[in-house]
Each structure stands twice: as structure tokens, then as C-alpha cells.
Amino acid sequence: MTQSAVNGTSSINSVEDEFRFSTDLSLEDIRSDQHKFCEERNWLQHHPPRNVLLAMVGEVGELSELFQWRGEVTRGLPEFTSPEKVRVGEELSDVLIYLVDLAEQCHIDLPTAVRDKMKKNALKYPVQRVSGKTDKYSSYPESKQETSDVGDIQREREEADGSE
Numbered sequence: 179m180t181q182s183a184v185n186g187t188s189s190i191n192s193v194e195d196e197f198r199f200s201t202d203l204s205l206e207d208i209r210s211d212q213h214k215f216c217e218e219r220n221w222l223q224h225h226p227p228r229n230v231l232l233a234m235v236g237e238v239g240e241l242s243e244l245f246q247w248r249g250e251v252t253r254g255l256p257e258f259t260s261p262e263k264v265r266v267g268e269e270l271s272d273v274l275i276y277l278v279d280l281a282e283q284c285h286i287d288l289p290t291a292v293r294d295k296m297k298k299n300a301l302k303y304p305v306q307r308v309s310g311k312t313d314k315y316s317s318y319p320e321s322k323q324e325t326s327d328v329g330d331i332q333r334e335r336e337e338a339d340g341s342e
């Protein structure tokens with residue numbers, strides 16, 4: 179039993195604590211299976227970054243269609259029928275498959291990028307400062323970490339533009 183279930187804390191925490199993914203599939207597994215799937219069909223030629231990005235956005239649209247006009251829905255999707263919930267899983271999978279494919283086409287090591295980004299997020303949004311609030315990091319006066327990153331990116335862009 180989870181700690182929040184023991185304490186009888188909010189149902190939101192209980193649901194989140196109890197829900198877990200299975201751990202038998204890595205991002206690298208998805209990348210290599212999708213690569214093989216495309217290679218076997220002679221489709222790699224059709225999967226440069228922009229095409230894959232557009233395919234992914236299309237799948238985000240299909241996922242959104244399953245939620246549109248329902249109003250807000252409850253965690254765990256109890257309002258959905260079983261077939262509808264299966265569809266949600268399929269569309270989420272399409273999005274993930276294309277996302278991983280896109281990362282491969284861009285030569286981005288997605289697990290490393292995700293780890294690094296989550297570390298950055300934790301620095302930008304320190305628990306004590308933002309707990310319970312959803313303001314953008316830039317609205318916090320002392321949030322220097324990300325503002326300097328944004329400044330760095332801007333500087334790099336300007337230097338790149340100047341060298342053309």
C-alpha cells in the first residue's frame with residue numbers, strides 16, 4: 179500500500195502513486211524496432227525529419243479527437259468505454275513512435291536529452307518557490323538559470339546569423 183493510501187490523503191495522489199508503467203520496453207527498443215519496420219518496407223527514404231514531425235503532429239490530432247467536446251475528463255478515464263481507452267493507447271503509441279523516430283532522424287539521444295531537460299526543469303522550478311503554482315518560470319524574479327540559457331541561445335543565434 180502506498181504512503182498516501184495509508185494516510186488517506188487526496189485521491190489524486192493515491193491514483194498517481196498507484197499507477198506505474200511496465201518496464202520491459204526502452205526508448206532504444208522503440209527506436210530500433212521502428213527503424214527495422216521502416217527499413218523492411220523501404221520507407222526510410224520517406225522518413226526525413228520534417229515528414230516524421232508532420233506525421234507525429236497528425237497523430238497528436240487523432241489523439242485530441244478522442245478528447246474533444248467531452249469537457250474535462252477524470253484521471254484514469256472512467257468516462258471512456260474500453261474500446262475508446264484502447265484507441266487512446268494506440269494514438270499515444272503512434273505519437274511516441276513518431277517522436278522517437280524523429281529524435282533518431284535528428285540524431286538526438288532522447289534518453290539523455292530527457293534526463294538533462296528534467297534536471298533543468300527542476301532547477302527552473304524549485305519546489306519551495308513554486309509549490310502549487312503554475313506560473314511560468316520567467317515570472318519568478320530570481321529564476322536566473324533559465325533566463326541565462328535563453329540569453330545564451332539568443333546570442334548563439336545572433337552569432338550564427340552574423341557568420342552567414
Ligand SMILES: Nc1ccn([C@H]2C[C@H](O)[C@@H](COP(=O)(O)OP(=O)(O)OP(=O)(O)O)O2)c(=O)n1
Pocket residue numbers: 216221224240271272275276
Ligand atoms: N509511413 C508510415 C506509416 C505508418 N507508420 C507507423 C507509425 C505509426 O505508429 C503508425 C501510423 O499508421 P497510420 O498512418 O496507418 O495511422 P493510424 O494507425 O493512426 O491509422 P488511422 O489513421 O486509420 O487511425 O504506423 C510509419 O512509421 N510510417
